[in-house]
Amino acid sequence: MKFCSLALLSLTLLFATGLDQRAGAEDFTESWYLSRGRSNMEIDNYKAAIEAFEKVVERNPDHREALRSLGLAYERQGLKDKSIETFDRYLAKYDDDPEIAFKQAQALEWSRYSYREKDLLKYYRMGLKRKDDPAMRLKYASHLAGRKETAQEAIAQYDKILASQPRNAQAHQGLAKAYAWLGQNDLALYHANLGRQAVKREPGDMTALRHDMLKGREPAVEGVFSVLAQPTTPFELYGVRIGSRGKMDFSPFTTTTLEAGAEHFWDSSENRTGGYLSFGNQLRINPANRFDLLLEYHDAPRGDGLAYKFEYVYEGPSVLIRPGVKREFRYDSFAALIGSRSSGQLVGLARSTQFYTDVGFDLGSTRIEVTPFVGWVTAESLSTNNQVGLTVKTTTPLWETDNWNVSGEYLFYLTHYEENQSGFTPSPVEPRAGGYFSPQVFLNQIPRLAATYTFDEKQDITFAAGPALQYIDEATQASVFRVGGDAHVAYTTHLSKPWLLKVMGDYTQIASVYSRIQGNALLVYTFY
CATH class of the missing domain: 2.40.160 (Porin)
Known part of the structure; x- marks a missing residue:
């Protein structure tokens, strides 16, 4: 009976030791590929970096650093679609990274991705939730101001920008467009005039908007x-x-x-x-x-x-x-x-x-x-x-x-x-x-x-x-x-x-x- 117990204990110890050795080997492999990927990113060898980060993601699909770095490597290698796909996966799991959220939103501004406008707005909101970036808020608001149904939300975003930057010409111009969508011609004209004062040369679309707002109210x-x-x-x-x-x-x-x-x-x-x-x-x-x-x-x-x-x-x-x-x-x-x-x-x-x-x-x-x-x-x-x-x-x-x-x-x-x-x-x-x-x-x-x-x-x-x-x-x-x-x-x-x-x-x-x-x-x- 003692012999059987000793044999069973020995087998258990041997199995556990094997598992530890295997896990250690996998950890070593993952760390090695991560290190290789980081090194290749530093010397701009993005192709090799992609291969390394892909190995990590194959073994661990939720690895935060590998997913993030893989998306960046795809982007710098010019593989736009793969970069966007990878960042979609990354941001679905990790929504607390404003830098990547803003990057993904700007990538989706390309005309070829116009069908993904809702995702574009989602990523801008995701980034602004973690980081108050006036430049990114301005881009987000400009997209909202382009449609009547989101014009009111655009106004709220522009107001936040003007609270800290009262002479921001782009914010005033965006407010003019948003108020024009809502039929509030007085406020549209008011902000169009303020935007005009803050720049040396008024954009053509703003000149046309001011003329539209003044119809019937000309001196x-x-x-x-x-x-x-x-x-x-x-x-x-x-x-x-x-x-x-x-x-x-x-x-x-x-x-x-x-x-x-x-x-x-x-x-x-x-x-x-x-x-x-x-x-x-x-x-x-x-x-x-x-x-x-x-x-x-x-x-x-x-x-x-x-x-x-x-x-x-x-x-x-x-x-x-x-x-x-x-x-x-x-x-x-x-x-x-x-x-x-x-x-x-x-x-x-x-x-x-x-x-x-x-x-x-x-x-x-x-x-x-x-x-x-x-x-x-x-x-x-x-x-x-x-x-x-x-x-x-x-x-x-x-x-x-x-x-x-x-x-x-x-x-x-x-x-x-x-x-x-x-x-x-x-x-x-x-x-x-x-x-x-x-x-x-x-x-x-x-x-x-x-x-x-x-x-x-x-x-x-x-x-x-x-x-x-x-x-x-x-x-x-x-x-x-x-x-x-x-x-x-x-x-x-x-x-x-x-x-x-x-x-x-x-x-x-x-x-x-x-x-x-x-x-x-x-x-x-x-x-x-």
């Missing part, structure tokens, strides 16, 4: 001419205005307009002449949000000559919301606009202040715009006249061809004044004229047809017209329904590339109360 100068005729007494008013308007973007986020000129107004007994100045500015926060401001001063009136408008605008894909406040002149009569002294005492000078919210949305193919408002009207020698109202406009497409675009429109206006201050009805307390049309209830409904005809790319004509069914409650006489009308026409022609002419005409009939005819002409020169 322009306009000649303005307007006429007004309202012959019906006692709402009689005639006027003519001539001026000049300039428009310019002083930054990618603002558009500023400035208009100045002279105007003359009269009726059968009085007239006034004066100058006017108008300043407008639009501040765009982003494509969906902006602020609009308009300030005007006119010195033809015998007193208060200030008007303004301030709006916040949200314009989403399917809804528009525009709350605001405005102060306007009332053009209902000479007295309302200018102020009259025909009776010795100054009367009129009616000024309307309104708080409102425009809401626009689509209901199927119909566009609906609803505007509730509340405010007041002030006039000389009269108490403040409160008002509240609602306007609604619906537009439904009816017919469209290459030249014609026809739609049906319905306009609804409802206004309630606290009291009638027209002042043209005989009264024991005359004069009390505000001179503006202010029945306690005024309802105006206008169904009309609107059409645009395009002659060619250079000229078109637009017109809209329809009857008006009006309800007027003047408190001093029976409430009745009356018939009026509304018409609008506009003609636009491009005389040449920088020159544009636009002529517009409007006609409004308020029952038998008054009719108004307005004409406007704009001659525009655009600086391309």
